[in-house]
Amino acid sequence: MESKNKGEKSVAERANDTLKVGKHNAEHYMWGDKCDGWHLVKGQDLSVIFERMPANTAEVRHYHERSRQFFFVLCGQAVLEVEGVRHEIGVQEGVEVPPGAKHQMKNESNADVEFLVISQPTTRGDRIHAE
Numbered sequence: 001m002e003s004k005n006k007g008e009k010s011v012a013e014r015a016n017d018t019l020k021v022g023k024h025n026a027e028h029y030m031w032g033d034k035c036d037g038w039h040l041v042k043g044q045d046l047s048v049i050f051e052r053m054p055a056n057t058a059e060v061r062h063y064h065e066r067s068r069q070f071f072f073v074l075c076g077q078a079v080l081e082v083e084g085v086r087h088e089i090g091v092q093e094g095v096e097v098p099p100g101a102k103h104q105m106k107n108e109s110n111a112d113v114e115f116l117v118i119s120q121p122t123t124r125g126d127r128i129h130a131e
Contacts (some may be wrong), residue, residue: 003083005054005127009115011033012015021041021042022038022040023038023042023050025041026038026039026040026050027039027042027080030034031059032053032057032058032060033054034054034057035051035052035053035054035055035059036052037049037050037051037052037087038050039054040053040116042106042122043122044121044122045120045121045122046118046119046120046121046122047117047118047119047120047121047122047123047124048116048117048118048119049116049117049118049119050074050115050116051109051114051115051116051117052062052112052113052114052130053078053112053113053115054107054112055107055109055110055111055112056109056110057106057107057108058104058105058106058107059103059104059105060100060129060131061104061129061131062103062104062127062128062129062130063080063100063101063102063103063128063130064100064119064123064128065099065100065101065126065128066090066099066121066126067099067119067120067121067122068095068096068097068099068119068120068124069096069103069117069118069119069120069123070094070095070096070097070117070118071094071095071097071115071116072092072093072094072115072116072118073087073089073090073091073092073093073113073114073115074091074092074114074115074116075091075112075113075114075115076087076091076104076107076108076109076112076115077091077109077111077113078107078113078115079105079106079107079108080095080097080103080105080106080107081106082095082097082101082102082103083101083102083103084111085089085120087122089115098120102125102130114124118128122127123126
């Protein structure tokens, strides 16, 4: 049997608190030019966001001092520019962006792009514009 401190939940109790998450019940926000984001995991040590970019949109070029990110395309064709190098990312492909690397996600196609952005730690308070 697992021991626990008073007021602290057991592993089983924490597992029961876990809910299945998706676009239908995740916290939603809008960014850029009609782009969508859904927080699938929103922790201090880990962030997983499902994002949708409409045709011919782009994120502002920026970097993170602490956060490492991984962009993984689920649907469509994206372009991720990292430190001046252009990466075309297709379905089921991804690119890792290390801390300090200036980057910009773009959708240069005529269709939506859907992708995951996995950040460790969170990017909250760690985004610096790089124009």
